[in-house]
Amino acid sequence: MNGILQDLADKGIRYAMDSGAQYCDIRAEEQEKKSVQIENKEIENVRTLSDSGLGIRLFKEGAWSFCSITKPESFDEIKEKINDAIKNSSHHAKKNNTVDLYPNPTKNIKVDFPVLKKPSIDELISIGLECSKIILETPRIIKSVVSPWYTTNSKYFVNSEGSKIEQNFTDVVTDMIAVAHDEGITQAINITEGGRGGLEQITSRGKIQLKAKEIAQKASELIFAKSVKEETGTVVMNPDFVSLLTHEILGHPSEADRVLGKEMAWAGGAWWKGRIGMKIGPENLNVFDDPTIKESLGWYNFDDEGVETKKTKLVEEGILVNHMQNRETARIFNTEPTGNMRATNYRFMPLIRMACTCIGNGDRKPDEIIKEVKNGYLISNMKIPSIDMKRYNWSISCQYAQKIENGEITDLLRDVIVMGTAPEFFESIDACGNDFTVRPITNCGKGDPMQSMIMGNGGPTVRGTATIKSVN
Known part of the structure; x- marks a missing residue:
């Protein structure tokens, strides 16, 4: 600094x-x-x-x-x-x-977050060109877009109560898109990889190259995928899709300023206002926000009020137990601040923001969860959310889906939207996998003026009931 x-x-x-x-x-x-x-x-x-x-x-x-x-x-x-x-x-x-x-x-503390391999523009270019080549080698791919980036950040917080806190960190991220076209049909798959740390966040074990190949193959396969008819039934959601679902209908309504209606005019409220201590899901549903998850884009030690971070339980065994709090709302709710007061940068007033909100890990193997489904759908990878003002009615498109018949994955499906209401969906959850995963989120918007924030979100494979239909 x-x-x-x-x-x-x-x-x-x-x-x-x-x-x-x-x-x-x-x-x-x-x-x-x-x-x-x-x-x-x-x-x-x-x-x-x-x-x-x-x-x-x-x-x-x-x-x-x-x-x-x-x-x-x-x-x-x-x-x-x-x-x-x-x-x-x-x-x-x-x-x-x-x-x-x-x-x-x-x-009075200084925190330097670890960077195992310092990033550079030359290395970003080399990685980007390699991934672009991998994507374009796949049949029917007509376009690849690879956007690697990194930021070096230094933040110093001082207040009139005597705190002096410096935090220094690096974020490394790569966004990739693969576009396929054939027989008059165009399909695209995108992915974001990265985290808090150095170049190892995208290069460890050839991670980014494997993802480049994966998205290209899936985009190409989607050209020949089937469409889907509207149906309400069993859905098995993979961790990537679950991370966005968690973000939209568990994370945002857990922000205490939304619960209090302080930003209702431009961002909405919370469907579970006044329900602390009440059941909102089954006993196997546990939700938390945790800024201490290492290497997540939501990893930090002190928020923008100087509050030290910790794991905060939001839903425990299906019971709503807390919201994310700042020092002011904590007084209103008669609880402690949770270390979630954050701003995009110095230009903005801090708001209560998620750090890394997740559905907790279960004890089931994902393939066992799928094998128990007689007729349903495997929903994979987040795409575009559409949520109402109170985060009650939700609709989220996925990058692709697959039919499950008698415990086996069969047809590949494209242009699929998954819909439901928050309380009904969470009550329907009957299995959580043991494959807990944290995913990077780089563009969460909140506030007026709008603040775009990076963070983590996560969860395991989850099985429940929802409605699916085709985008078209």
Whole structure:
């Protein structure tokens, strides 16, 4: 972390408190992103983007204010921003309005997340060209898009309570798309791989090359796949699909600000508002959020309020037991903050966000779960979600599906949407596999102005009941 930014953040805290703020925290952040895009073995672009600045959050007379400044050159600039923020709080203050924050221990710590193999643009280009070649070698493939990228990040948090926390980490990710065309039909399969760490996140055991071959073969096979008729029945969902399902109808409604209706106008609420302590699924349903899962894109030690992270149980043996909390909502729900207060970067006010929300592992082998199905469908890999305002009615398309007949996987199916309601689907779950997997999510949106966030989500193979139909 740039020592000048840290010094400006420290001075900003003192100035804000001397100017009448009741509380203040400042995030100094630096990020550099390097990326390359390769289409059909041709390098389309190579980019380097750098950003740094301060995000300043404070309250006075019970009213929050937030401001940010990019690449500050003098403390006078920061003083001006803080003065404006304090005036804004005073203007919006209401009589008897207070902000009550859950007590949080002060920390003075620096955390460097491990990087086993430092990434570089040259290596990204080499990997991208190799994957593009692998994809294009498959019959009927007409286009490959490979987009490897990495970011180096440094975050310094300081607040008026005495905490000083620095976290330094690297994320390495590759997005790939394989497009097949034949007989007037076009099909595409995409995948994202990566995590928090170095180049090993995509290169370990030839991982990314194997995935390139896999998506190309599946896209090619889908040209001759069958369509599906609408039917309600047994579905077996693979971990990749489960991770998006968990994200949309378990993760988002677990964010306490949604439960309280604080962002209802632009993002919706929560279908289980007021149901803590109530049964929402079978005894084999366990859901948690865990920022401590190593190498996940949602791995961090302290959130943007300086709260130390831990695994948080959300659903335990089918009972809703908690939501994700910040220091303010924890007071309202009479519980502890969970370390989920995060912002995309210093430019934004932190919000309650998932870190790595997952359905817990089961004890069943996936092939045994499939063998017990007389008539049903194997649903594979996430695609596009459509969810209502309260995360109650859901519809998620999958990249492909397969018919299950008498315990055997038969026909390959394309253009399939899976639908249901949250409570009915979770009540229907009768088996969870022992193949727990965490998947990377790179574009979760929330807030106004919209913040796009990276995170992990996961789960095992899950069997339940839902409706499937064709996209067309």
